[in-house]
Amino acid sequence: MSGPEDAIRLSNESWVKVDPLDLDMREYSWHLDRSGYAARGGSGQRIMHRIIMARVLKRALRPGEYVDHENNVKTDNRRSNLRVVTTQQNNWNKSKAPSAKWKYIGINFDSRLKTRPWRAYIRVNSIGYYIGTFTSAEEAAWMHDQWALVLHGEFAQLNFEYEKVATR
Incomplete structure (x- = not known):
């Protein structure tokens, strides 16, 4: 594979930054969804940054918990760039x-x-x-x-x- 060492390739040939701990997700086929997030699957799709945050928390996200990209770059899914926020906090950071x-x-x-x-x-x-x-x-x-x-x-x-x- 050519490309960044710390990234996962998407179906449109672009890349998503991740930490080495999350490079195992390369085994799945990822694409950008309509909102610009890395996702896999169809109608019940899974969003990469939410999966990574669940790994960090060692639990599923609860209703009302959102994952925010601190730097507003949707293709930067490094753990240091992700944080759990409320709806209001997420809106503030848009x-x-x-x-x-x-x-x-x-x-x-x-x-x-x-x-x-x-x-x-x-x-x-x-x-x-x-x-x-x-x-x-x-x-x-x-x-x-x-x-x-x-x-x-x-x-x-x-x-x-x-x-x-x-x-x-």
């Missing part, structure tokens, strides 16, 4: 939709607001909260990030990368 109108998440433009046309907002428990208006998209996106970090913690989906500051 990437911006490719069809989104703006470059940043949590903002929109209101042409009626002449001096500060960029609005920032955030959703918590399915409720949208208005953060404020700003002169630039970047400023609104930054403010969204500050609120997301406080409200969503490690599950916050951010517009910018920030340096982690060590705390004592």
Whole structure:
């Protein structure tokens, strides 16, 4: 087999990263499902990242437990990239939709607001909260990030990368 040592080949010739402990799954035929996850089987298909997490936990996933890709890369099924989350935490960590109108998440433009046309907002428990208006998209996106970090913690989906500051 040619290709990455730490990966499993899919039927479309792409690859899924896994840890050495999970390379035994190469014996199965895998494909990308409609959502972009590595899966095997037909209508009762099995999703690779859920199988790996069940191995980590040494038990089946319970109803209401979801497996999240921390880096939002659906083909990165390394154990260090997977975590069990609630529905809400999983939604917090969703990437911006490719069809989104703006470059940043949590903002929109209101042409009626002449001096500060960029609005920032955030959703918590399915409720949208208005953060404020700003002169630039970047400023609104930054403010969204500050609120997301406080409200969503490690599950916050951010517009910018920030340096982690060590705390004592």
